[in-house]
Amino acid sequence: xxxxxxxxxxxxxxxxxxxxxxxxxxxxxxxxxxxxxxxxxxxxxxxxxxxxxxxxxxxxxxxxxxxxxxxxxxxxxxxxxxxxxxxxxxxxxxxxxxxxxxxxxxxxxxxxxxxxxxxxxxxxxxxxxxxxxxxxxxxxxxxxxxxxxxxxxxxxxxxxxxxxxxxxxxxxxxxxxxxxxxxxxxxxxxxxxxxxxxxxxxxxxxxxxxxxxxxxxxxxxxxxxxxxxxxxxxxxxxxxxxxxxxxxxxxxxxxxxxxxxxxxxxxxxxxxxxxxxxxxxxxxxxxxxxxxxxxxxxxxxxxxxxxxxxx
Amino acid sequence: xxxxxxxxxxxxxxxxxxxxxxxxxxxxxxxxxxxxxxxxxxxxxxxxxxxxxxxxxxxxxxxxxxxxxxxxxxxxxxxxxxxxxxxxxxxxxxxxxxxxxxxxxxxxxxxxxxxxxxxxxxxxxxxxxxxxxxxxxxxxxxxxxxxxxxxxxxxxxxxxxxxxxxxxxxxxxxxxxxxxxxxxxxxxxxxxxxxxxxxxxxxx
Amino acid sequence: xxxxxxxxxxxxxxxxxxxxxxxxxxxxxxxxxxxxxxxxxxxxxxxxxxxxxxxxxxxxxxxxxxxxxxxxxxxxxxxxxxxxxxxxxxxxxxxxxxxxxxxxxxxxxxxxxxxxxxx
Numbered sequence: 001x002x003x004x005x006x007x008x009x010x011x012x013x014x015x016x017x018x019x020x021x022x023x024x025x026x027x028x029x030x031x032x033x034x035x036x037x038x039x040x041x042x043x044x045x046x047x048x049x050x051x052x053x054x055x056x057x058x059x060x061x062x063x064x065x066x067x068x069x070x071x072x073x074x075x076x077x078x079x080x081x082x083x084x085x086x087x088x089x090x091x092x093x094x095x096x097x098x099x100x101x102x103x104x105x106x107x108x109x110x111x112x113x114x115x116x117x118x119x120x121x122x123x124x125x126x127x128x129x130x131x132x133x134x135x136x137x138x139x140x141x142x143x144x145x146x147x148x149x150x151x152x153x154x155x156x157x158x159x160x161x162x163x164x165x166x167x168x169x170x171x172x173x174x175x176x177x178x179x180x181x182x183x184x185x186x187x188x189x190x191x192x193x194x195x196x197x198x199x200x201x202x203x204x205x206x207x208x209x210x211x212x213x214x215x216x217x218x219x220x221x222x223x224x225x226x227x228x229x230x231x232x233x234x235x236x237x238x239x240x241x242x243x244x245x246x247x248x249x250x251x252x253x254x255x256x257x258x259x260x261x262x263x264x265x266x267x268x269x270x271x272x273x274x275x276x277x278x279x280x281x282x283x284x285x286x287x288x289x290x291x292x293x294x295x296x297x298x299x300x301x302x303x304x305x306x307x308x309x310x311x
Numbered sequence: 312x313x314x315x316x317x318x319x320x321x322x323x324x325x326x327x328x329x330x331x332x333x334x335x336x337x338x339x340x341x342x343x344x345x346x347x348x349x350x351x352x353x354x355x356x357x358x359x360x361x362x363x364x365x366x367x368x369x370x371x372x373x374x375x376x377x378x379x380x381x382x383x384x385x386x387x388x389x390x391x392x393x394x395x396x397x398x399x400x401x402x403x404x405x406x407x408x409x410x411x412x413x414x415x416x417x418x419x420x421x422x423x424x425x426x427x428x429x430x431x432x433x434x435x436x437x438x439x440x441x442x443x444x445x446x447x448x449x450x451x452x453x454x455x456x457x458x459x460x461x462x463x464x465x466x467x468x469x470x471x472x473x474x475x476x477x478x479x480x481x482x483x484x485x486x487x488x489x490x491x492x493x494x495x496x497x498x499x500x501x502x503x504x505x506x507x508x509x510x511x512x513x514x515x
Numbered sequence: 516x517x518x519x520x521x522x523x524x525x526x527x528x529x530x531x532x533x534x535x536x537x538x539x540x541x542x543x544x545x546x547x548x549x550x551x552x553x554x555x556x557x558x559x560x561x562x563x564x565x566x567x568x569x570x571x572x573x574x575x576x577x578x579x580x581x582x583x584x585x586x587x588x589x590x591x592x593x594x595x596x597x598x599x600x601x602x603x604x605x606x607x608x609x610x611x612x613x614x615x616x617x618x619x620x621x622x623x624x625x626x627x628x629x630x631x632x633x634x
Binding site for chain 2: 060061064068071072073074075076077078079080081082083105107109198200
């Protein structure tokens with residue numbers, strides 16, 4: 001079947017720009033994608049150099065890359081991050097990202113032809129969407145990192161924030177007479193993971209662990225990195241039973257999730273639960289202490305479980 | 312595999328020229344003065360090379376396959392943190408963050424930087440020895456180099472390690488170019504070294 | 516008879532220089548392999564022409580020229596380098612280098628440099 005396909009048929013259907021240049025940088029092929037995006041028909045592009053097509057085209061980096069392709073048969077990458085684009089293609093939907101030209105990831109590969117000469121195939125990928133998305137993520141990540149109330153690795157609240165939040169919260173709920181559940185969550189055998197696979201892997205586990213737990217919590221819950229691999233979660237409006245239910249949900253989700261590059265079930269956690277009740281109020285310290293005591297009980301009982309168990 | 316003093320010296324000068332050409336290219340790209348130290352070279356068996364590397368260091372690695380005069384693999388290796396500085400030097404301050412791992416744009420930028428350095432080095436080596444070495448497209452990865460060598464190579468392979476330090480205006484970045492070739496090809500590379508003294512005027 | 520000093524840390528490179536140096540050119544060639552030995556040899560033999568490698572461990576070829584010019588040398592300087600960055604070219608031009616040669620060294624490149632000195 002494949003011999004029935006012509007080169008042109010294929011190249012005119014790929015969702016990227018393909019331009020083939022001679023050793024003199026003249027266009028011998030300009031695919032349909034490029035025709036559509038640039039408005040320059042193939043007939044007009046053929047035989048011209050990029051400089052003739054785009055008078056402002058001045059690109060030392062491209063010349064060097066072409067020399068390497070033509071003389072040394074060495075394929076070259078011209079990334080969007082360093083070059084932004086090769087062929088200027090205006091984009092219409094100017095958003096608040098401020099981009100006016102299509103962002104491109106460009107690869108140049110040598111194509112030997114029968115007469116012993118060599119052509120350069122330039123493929124152009126439109127990565128504008130990725131750039132917009134990445135910069136949005138970067139902005140968001142930066143905001144989270146700069147926030148002094150958050151842990152820089154995982155982006156969740158830190159201990160400092162926890163105390164600032166917990167004390168007024170206890171005052172609030174003692175007036176409103178609503179309960180508050182507190183979960184102390186610890187990743188099992190985390191030290192072993194760190195020792196065996198290194199801190200970089202350990203960090204990845206922490207980040208993906210936080211992602212999964214966050215998914216199990218509600219918007220109004222407060223999730224804190226308490227220290228190392230230990231986390232605390234506060235669930236306003238939940239009593240002990242509600243807290244234990246939530247803890248079991250977290251435990252099961254962790255058990256069925258792939259964290260970092262580990263198979264599901266390889267990473268587990270133990271959770272101790274306590275609660276604040278207006279019939280039997282306690283201090284913030286005591287709330288945490290009880291949850292911590294239950295966490296150690298869970299660890300001693302063989303890990304990967306929630307304490308207390310409520311039937 | 313042992314080199315005589317003369318062979319070692321020729322290889323070192325070839326690498327010095329190659330690495331300098333790569334530095335020149337990089338300086339155009341970075342728009343910055345880039346100096347490179349005279350590289351240290353060593354010719355080792357794979358297992359010896361692995362022993363000389365820290366096992367659990369996270370490296371930023373750009374990898375390309377070689378075919379032609381030298382068949383094998385070539386890796387450009389930076390320490391994880393240093394690679395971030397390199398990428399940030401290229402990308403500018405807009406991207407400097409407190410986080411210490413390269414991501415998003417940096418991967419792409421590192422791949423291109425690696426592609427430039429490797430192409431410049433390998434094509435110079437081929438030209439000086441009047442032969443041809445073709446390269447595959449580059450691949451970027453983050454892992455420990457000894458682990459990758461263990462997975463991708465045979466113990467009988469020969470490793471040519473070329474260590475140098477890049478001095479950019481703001482900081483120094485140590486990097487290693489690692490070429491892994493079979494022992495037969497290593498032998499033929501050594502046999503071709505005298506070609507360096509032949510009149511070097513034309514490309515092959 | 517011109518006195519020539521060639522400074523390069525690489526023995527290969529110095530050998531290449533001797534091999535490609537035109538036999539018919541009346542000159543004696545002395546060698547040095549570092550900044551320190553270059554300064555010492557230049558003081559002893561008072562060369563007319565100094566060929567300097569750029570990239571050497573420690574101080575580079577331009578540093579050698581700077582020191583020698585500072586101590587009153589009237590030699591002509593020629594730089595060898597595979598590193599032809601604008602910054603390097605600017606430094607060499609500022610010090611009045613006669614010519615800059617891209618490595619690797621060939622006979623044609625040496626001849627063209629000598630032509631600038633003795634047309």
